[in-house]
Amino acid sequence: MLLQSHAKVNLYLKIGKKLKSGYHNIQSVMQPIQLHDNISFEKLSEDAIIVQSNNPDLESKGNLAYKAASLLKEKFKVKEGIRINIEKTIPMSAGLGGGSSNAANALVTLNILWGLKIPQKRLIGIGAGIGSDVPFFIVGKTALVEGTGNKIKPLRKSVSLNIVLVNPGIKVSTSWAYRQFDKSKNNLSSGNKKNVKDLVNAINKKDIKKISENVYNDFDAIMEKKYKIIKEIKTNFRKFGALNSSISGSGPTVIGIFDSIYTAREAYFKLKDMYPFVFLTKTF
DSSP states (O other): OEEEEEEEEEEEEEEEEEOTTSOEEEEEEEEEEEEEEEEEEEEESSSOEEEEESSGGGSSTTSHHHHHHHHHHHHTTOOOEEEEEEEOOSOTTSSSOHHHHHHHHHHHHHHHHTTOOOOHHHHHHHHHTTOTTHHHHHHOSOEEEETTTTEEEEOSOOOOOEEEEEEOSOOOOHHHHHHHHHHOSSOGGGGOOOOHHHHHHHHHTTOHHHHHHTOEETHHHHHHHHOHHHHHHHHHHHHTTOSEEEEOTTSSOEEEEESSHHHHHHHHHHHTTTSSEEEEEEBO
16 A cells, blocks of 8 residues: 655744643644655564665664554554555655654554554544654644644645745754753744734635745744754745745744745756755645
8 A cells, every 4th residue: 555645834833831741832834745755554464563665764663653553553452564665755854744744644544454443533642642743644634733733623725835845954853943942041932923813814715925924933043043054045035036934843944935836946946956955846
């Protein structure tokens, strides 16, 4: 069984209180994008979980898809084995949720292959224990995401945005980014005049200009301070006609939103020779 395991972008991310669990409350709007890994599942007669990939770093028990499979096997006493093959395209530690997407695909697919019949609500709860982005990928639609990432409210409508992704080749640990946020003397959210409701209304109206005006991420200031290249990428996005740009997730990938596929494509061809990973894609 071969599936597409899509990445995501955060059009809005406001970080709230840190909880005793170590997680933070968040308020975010996430959209899946066309950029994806390919992931396949093959039943095994032996009672084992095998992960194979074009990236050897993923062939370990630390892989989130492995963790998802292992959790289901243990929780529901599954005696069957599975081979998971991941053809990795989404950059790792990039703020695009590639590992969480793989884990969500594993939970949803193995729920079917192993005949577990777990309701989606319970599957979301299981996914939340693996990673905070996993519940969003289980739902797989444009959504307002709150709590620690476990409260998913799909929007009434979605919109296809023409975007260019630029990843400068830096890996950013999500835990590091949240520690920097917690250590910051300034309350980075206090300067945010943008309201998530305005963004949600703009998406429901498919108003691309208003959407771009209300894009926001609390990690922007942290990433720009730590990595000068982030500010440079944003400057180039403006130069090449983007309506707006922002960090996705905890970074370091920067997303540029464009008013048409033509302006997005022009920017893509200019940027692709400047940075290690540049992708032309769409939200859906």
